[in-house]
Amino acid sequence: MKILQKRNLPRFILQWGVIAFLLFLGAKAFFVKEFAPNFEAYCPFGGLQAISSYLLNNSLACSMTTIQIAMGIMLIIGIVLFSKLFCAYICPIGTISEWLGSIGDKFKIRVKITGLADKILRSLKYILLFITFYFTLDSNELFCKKYDPFFAIASGFSLDVVWYYAILSITIVVIGSIIFRLFWCKYLCPLGAISNIIKFTWFFAAVLLIYVILLKAGIQLSYVWPLGIAAIGGYILEIWGEKVNFFPVAKITRNESSCTNCQLCSRKCPQVIDVAKMRVVTAADCNLCGECLEVCPEKETLLINKKSGLKWLPPTAAIVLFILGLVLSSNWELPTIDQRWGTAEEIEKGAVFTQSGISAIKCFGSSMAFAAQMKQVKGVYGVATFVSTHKVKVYYDPAILNDVKLQAELFTPQKSEIRALTDGHQSVKMVSCLLDNFFDPSDFTNLSLLLKEKTDALGVESEFSCPVTVRIYLPGNSTLNENSLKEILETKVLSVTTEGKTSKQSLSFKLASQLTFKSIGLKDYKYKMFDAYENSFNGKSNYREAILDTMVVPSDHKTYNLNAVSYFVSHLSNDNGIVGFQSAMDSTSQIYFNIIYVDSLTNRDIIFKNMNNDSLTINYEGGEVGKVINKFKF
Numbered sequence: 001m002k003i004l005q006k007r008n009l010p011r012f013i014l015q016w017g018v019i020a021f022l023l024f025l026g027a028k029a030f031f032v033k034e035f036a037p038n039f040e041a042y043c044p045f046g047g048l049q050a051i052s053s054y055l056l057n058n059s060l061a062c063s064m065t066t067i068q069i070a071m072g073i074m075l076i077i078g079i080v081l082f083s084k085l086f087c088a089y090i091c092p093i094g095t096i097s098e099w100l101g102s103i104g105d106k107f108k109i110r111v112k113i114t115g116l117a118d119k120i121l122r123s124l125k126y127i128l129l130f131i132t133f134y135f136t137l138d139s140n141e142l143f144c145k146k147y148d149p150f151f152a153i154a155s156g157f158s159l160d161v162v163w164y165y166a167i168l169s170i171t172i173v174v175i176g177s178i179i180f181r182l183f184w185c186k187y188l189c190p191l192g193a194i195s196n197i198i199k200f201t202w203f204f205a206a207v208l209l210i211y212v213i214l215l216k217a218g219i220q221l222s223y224v225w226p227l228g229i230a231a232i233g234g235y236i237l238e239i240w241g242e243k244v245n246f247f248p249v250a251k252i253t254r255n256e257s258s259c260t261n262c263q264l265c266s267r268k269c270p271q272v273i274d275v276a277k278m279r280v281v282t283a284a285d286c287n288l289c290g291e292c293l294e295v296c297p298e299k300e301t302l303l304i305n306k307k308s309g310l311k312w313l314p315p316t317a318a319i320v321l322f323i324l325g326l327v328l329s330s331n332w333e334l335p336t337i338d339q340r341w342g343t344a345e346e347i348e349k350g351a352v353f354t355q356s357g358i359s360a361i362k363c364f365g366s367s368m369a370f371a372a373q374m375k376q377v378k379g380v381y382g383v384a385t386f387v388s389t390h391k392v393k394v395y396y397d398p399a400i401l402n403d404v405k406l407q408a409e410l411f412t413p414q415k416s417e418i419r420a421l422t423d424g425h426q427s428v429k430m431v432s433c434l435l436d437n438f439f440d441p442s443d444f445t446n447l448s449l450l451l452k453e454k455t456d457a458l459g460v461e462s463e464f465s466c467p468v469t470v471r472i473y474l475p476g477n478s479t480l481n482e483n484s485l486k487e488i489l490e491t492k493v494l495s496v497t498t499e500g501k502t503s504k505q506s507l508s509f510k511l512a513s514q515l516t517f518k519s520i521g522l523k524d525y526k527y528k529m530f531d532a533y534e535n536s537f538n539g540k541s542n543y544r545e546a547i548l549d550t551m552v553v554p555s556d557h558k559t560y561n562l563n564a565v566s567y568f569v570s571h572l573s574n575d576n577g578i579v580g581f582q583s584a585m586d587s588t589s590q591i592y593f594n595i596i597y598v599d600s601l602t603n604r605d606i607i608f609k610n611m612n613n614d615s616l617t618i619n620y621e622g623g624e625v626g627k628v629i630n631k632f633k634f
């Protein structure tokens, strides 16, 4: 019948627009190696899990973003006002499932699941919802990534995906859609389950409210209880077929006096709801897709809330809520952790210090490490971290600390060798200055790269002051003058080429003082650059001091790069008899390596031979083994 082919055009455009956009992102990621879209960032289901995790643990895992949370909030608003708009207008699995269902219809292989089988199968999505939320809240990581068919395909089966779960869900989506139509959505999708629970708004609000009241009353009830009650209650309400519910506010209504009972609406409904038999569509499956409105041939018969001209409302609301989610997330960021360990009075009287651009704050783990570090500082009563903007807030006692002291606590002094000394170097010029817009270790890395690219500098170091003090070490015979170095330090864009690829980095360093040049001896430079290295391995603590021997070897290696030394030590550790290593510099700036070994397990000849191998065998974290050229000769 031709009329059944009529479609809700705005919905069609939105659904396939989302698919086209995702395909575009996928194609771009395939052709542009640096482009890595986060397909899960806008998932409201991830947002609902993140909101729950945040409320319970007062922290956000790295995989949970403010955008997801904003989308989760918009999903709840959308469901309460307009029903499951995400399912109807945006979800790519829903769109593909509907399309596959139309193939099944074409070949007339659709099987309708009804009666008890339908009722039993509907429980599966609530069980999956319980499992997903339980493991997400337990581990503070998004459990749905393990089996989500969309995430598995979009991420190209990333490491978060358990491939056999994902293959199973993709198979169910494809076969289930063709044979049964919307099988995944109706029976398995945990987002569908939580959306239905929110749709039963009074029940959802009552469960939440009772849980919060019990917690406030000091009854420590596990989240398993409200989660379990919500899942079981949602299932019962769904199969019971709730007849009266004020929410969602917008509903499909049928005017019985003008309806001719042609059945077109029932036949068109993708959710197989018998619209022609209802006065108000209260079925949990209705997502206000508007397809039934499109096919009804009678004027003013099938409407939204008995009002004509509201057909456009659901797709418009879906777009507006999505945009509102984006606006909300760009103007607001939830802290990844927000911890206070001071008393209420201390925090009340305290001050807040904010520092942005700390690149080390990049996930939940680094945030917790930062909190642990700040707990050691007297006068600090709490911290909050914001990983998207690499920002930290520190709650402190102004009688003990001030902003400058806190900056000093946050600052990491660094030194780095840019080029190894050669025999041609007789002396070193030390150039000192104060640099504005320089604080974070990533600023130090960028400065080192800049100096390597544009100068003949040997090394650089930073020291805390306001602004930060930077010392650059040039060869004694360097011709770099004050003006040229000033211009280089204030470079705006740094281009770095690594492995044939060029990347650009914006810089904003600003000189806050004159450059002062001073000549220093080679010995002083070596002292400044040298970092002692010490490591124990192969169960050193199991051996008594008496059976350990030390082989002292002078090193004529010209570099102070700790990586080079750590590679060398990793190579030595392949000999089980070697159990420790230390490097030291004597008063003549000669570097010595002290190799500690068990003489019943190895001997000096074997150690010396290993030290002079042409290549070093490196043991990386995770068990990988690699080889690098041995730059040490003894």
Ligand code: SF4
Pocket (backbone or CB within 6 Å): 252, 268, 269, 270, 271, 272, 273, 275, 281, 285, 286, 287, 288, 289, 290, 291, 292, 293
């Ligand atoms: S009843 Fe109408 S609006 Fe609801 S799902 Fe069916 S076709 Fe869509």
Ligand code: SF4
Pocket (backbone or CB within 6 Å): 254, 258, 259, 260, 261, 262, 263, 264, 265, 266, 275, 276, 295, 296, 297, 298, 301, 302
């Ligand atoms: S509501 Fe419209 S489409 Fe549905 S049975 Fe009545 S006249 Fe037909």
